[in-house]
Amino acid sequence: HLTTSLPLPSERDHLRPRIDMIVFMIDIKSKYSLKNVEASLAHVDASFFLGKVCFLVTGVGRVNYCSVEMNAIWKLGEVYCSPVLFCELELEGIRVATAQRLLRMLQICAGHIPGFSALSFGTLMRSSADD
Amino acid sequence: MDETVAEYIRRTVLKIPRDEIKTMLQKWGFLSEAQLETVNFHQIKDNISQDVVQLCEENSADIKQAAVLDIIYNNIYPNKRIWSVYQMNKTGEETEFFDLTDFKKKFKRRLRSALKNVTINFREYEDNAIWIRIAWGTPYTKPNQYKTSYVVYHSQTPYVFISASVLRSNLPLLCQALVVASNYHDIREMELRSHSLNSLQDIVFKRYSQNFQTYCPRPLSERNVAPETVDLRIIQENRNEKERIQRLNREVFGDGPQPKIEFAQYKLETMFKSDPKMDVLDKKEPFRCLIKFSSPHLLESLKSLAPAGMADAPLSPLLTCIPQKARNYFKIREKKGLLPGSFVSP
Numbered sequence: 001h002l003t004t005s006l007p008l009p010s011e012r013d014h015l016r017p018r019i020d021m022i023v024f025m026i027d028i029k030s031k032y033s034l035k036n037v038e039a040s041l042a043h044v045d046a047s048f049f050l051g052k053v054c055f056l057v058t059g060v061g062r063v064n065y066c067s068v069e070m071n072a073i074w075k076l077g078e079v080y081c082s083p084v085l086f087c088e089l090e091l092e093g094i095r096v097a098t099a100q101r102l103l104r105m106l107q108i109c110a111g112h113i114p115g116f117s118a119l120s121f122g123t124l125m126r127s128s129a130d131d
Numbered sequence: 132m133d134e135t136v137a138e139y140i141r142r143t144v145l146k147i148p149r150d151e152i153k154t155m156l157q158k159w160g161f162l163s164e165a166q167l168e169t170v171n172f173h174q175i176k177d178n179i180s181q182d183v184v185q186l187c188e189e190n191s192a193d194i195k196q197a198a199v200l201d202i203i204y205n206n207i208y209p210n211k212r213i214w215s216v217y218q219m220n221k222t223g224e225e226t227e228f229f230d231l232t233d234f235k236k237k238f239k240r241r242l243r244s245a246l247k248n249v250t251i252n253f254r255e256y257e258d259n260a261i262w263i264r265i266a267w268g269t270p271y272t273k274p275n276q277y278k279t280s281y282v283v284y285h286s287q288t289p290y291v292f293i294s295a296s297v298l299r300s301n302l303p304l305l306c307q308a309l310v311v312a313s314n315y316h317d318i319r320e321m322e323l324r325s326h327s328l329n330s331l332q333d334i335v336f337k338r339y340s341q342n343f344q345t346y347c348p349r350p351l352s353e354r355n356v357a358p359e360t361v362d363l364r365i366i367q368e369n370r371n372e373k374e375r376i377q378r379l380n381r382e383v384f385g386d387g388p389q390p391k392i393e394f395a396q397y398k399l400e401t402m403f404k405s406d407p408k409m410d411v412l413d414k415k416e417p418f419r420c421l422i423k424f425s426s427p428h429l430l431e432s433l434k435s436l437a438p439a440g441m442a443d444a445p446l447s448p449l450l451t452c453i454p455q456k457a458r459n460y461f462k463i464r465e466k467k468g469l470l471p472g473s474f475v476s477p
Contacts, residue, residue: 003368004440012368030441 006040020110021118022048023102025056026073029065034072041080051122052109053082056098061088083125132188139276140187140197143204144180152179155207159200162186194276198252202264205281205294206256209328212281212294216323216331216457217306219289219315227314229286231255238263238312245304250274259286267301280305283328289315290335292328322460330390334454340387376437376444383451389430395459397422397449402465417465430454 001008001016008016022044027033037055044053055077059065077084087098109118147155153172156162162183170182187196205212239251248268255261263282268274280301283292291309295302306318325331333339367373403418426432430453437444445451453459 001366001368004372005369008368009371032441 005036006043019048020052021102021106022053023056024053025058026068028057028059028068028073029062031067034068038076049080049082051082051118051120053080054102054105055080055082055084056102057084057086058089060086061090081122081126083122132191133193135276136192136194136197137184137188139194140192140200141180141184143197143200144183145176147204149176149179151207152176152183155200155203156183158203159196161190161192161196161200166190194250195252197276198250198264198266199254201276201279202252202254202262202281205264206254206262209294210326212296213324213326214283214292214294214328214331216321216335217291217293217309217318218321219291219310219313219318221289221315229313231261231286234261234286234312238308241308241311242304245307246270246301248272248274250276260284261286265301265305282309284309284313285332286313288336291318292331322458324459325390325392327391327393330392333390334392334457339390339454340385373438379444380434380437383445384430384434389428389434390454391431392429392453392459393427394423394425395429395450395453396424396461398460398462400462400464424450429459 001019024037024040025033026037055073057068057073073084085098085101088094105121107113108116108121111117144152149172153167153170156167157164166186166189170179170186172179235253242249242251242265246268248270250264250266252264253261254264261282261284263284265280265282266274266276267278267280278296280296281294282305284290293302293305295305310316310318321335323331323334399420399422400417402416433446433450436442437446449461449463
């Protein structure tokens with residue numbers, strides 16, 4: 001399900017399946033994008049932040065066009081206890097690799113990997129980032 | 132043939148893209164077809180231009196013919212210069228019959244009475260457009276053929292498009308001559324400038340697609356036939372929002388291509404509004420600030436902002452009014468009165 005902001009329109013509530021993972025996409029070239037994500041985060045139930053949320057920063061290939069500060073992004077990841085991934089959508093290789101990563105994370109969040117929960121995965125990601 | 136004329140022709144030919152040189156020379160009509168056949172247009176441009184100058188020597192070209200070639204070049208490649216738009220007005224008289232010979236005579240006489248050393252050339256095009264090329268000298272020096280201004284005057288309209296070049300001091304003189312020659316009373320500069328002469332004409336003559344308040348009996352989703360295959364596994368939650376943005380965009384910008392301008396400039400003369408506790412600018416002077424938007428194609432990029440998710444729709448009317456108001460330079464002042472706010476000065 002793709003959306004440009006949260007909350008989701010309520011008229012489609014009955015058509016929507018259970019949501020297993022939320023990926024917030026931030027375009028590093030657009031401050032508007034970051035603001036939009038920050039506003040949408042307020043509408044997310046706290047239980048999602050136990051490993052079912054991740055931030056995907058796009059547009060990182062073009063260093064000259066960065067509008068969003070890296071500090072702001074790291075802070076976002078810290079405050080919401082969620083991993084931050086980076087990718088460049090314009091390059092097919094990176095696009096495919098990122099999609100595979102997200103798919104793997106989704107499998108964990110949906111409970112398809114026995115013995116491994118979203119929370120344990122989240123903790124694993126965080127502790128490896130701190131090293 | 133004068134050496135300066137030869138050099139000028141050589142340089143003009145060098146400006147033309149190689150594949151276009153023959154066609155342009157044919158348009159010029161100064162060299163015969165037989166003469167053009169003797170030139171090899173596949174060699175390097177340096178050699179082509181030398182050959183052309185040689186032929187012009189045979190025909191004894193003078194500055195008048197060279198100037199015509201220059202006008203033809205600028206008519207085909209006007210986007211290399213910046214054009215400003217001027218509007219003339221006369222007080223309530225009926226439109227007189229336009230006499231081209233009379234116009235040319237009066238223009239030359241007026242200009243030469245103030246400054247003897249000028250080269251003036253005219254060329255008429257379809258659409259009642261008159262191109263005027265002026266090379267400026269000083270009271271003591273001959274006209275410099277590389278310091279030229281171009282004027283495009285559509286005789287059935289009060290609009291004049293001027294590409295002034297470096298010598299802006301000659302502009303008042305030029306404007307005066309235009310007013311006198313065309314039987315108007317005065318002339319004023321509109322706040323509208325661009326490299327694209329065609330787009331300026333489109334804006335001023337209202338030839339771009341305008342937004343009309345049309346009643347759409349069918350909902351928009353039926354009309355937009357998406358050519359790409361829709362993956363049914365992807366669900367767009369905000370389809371309504373996307374359609375609202377498309378509809379607003381269409382209302383504001385219309386359906387067709389936008390006129391091409393490269394920048395919009397807003398000069399703010401408004402008061403800085405801050406927390407009174409911050410004690411900034413307690414002298415209460417206007418906060419002077421200049422905002423400039425630039426883009427290879429400003430209006431198209433503004434049109435794509437909301438659909439690309441980079442701005443809220445609708446866009447500020449300060450941005451979207453550019454074609455309707457026929458201006459891209461604005462001064463924004465405080466609105467005087469009870470309500471604080473700002474308005475755009477005429």
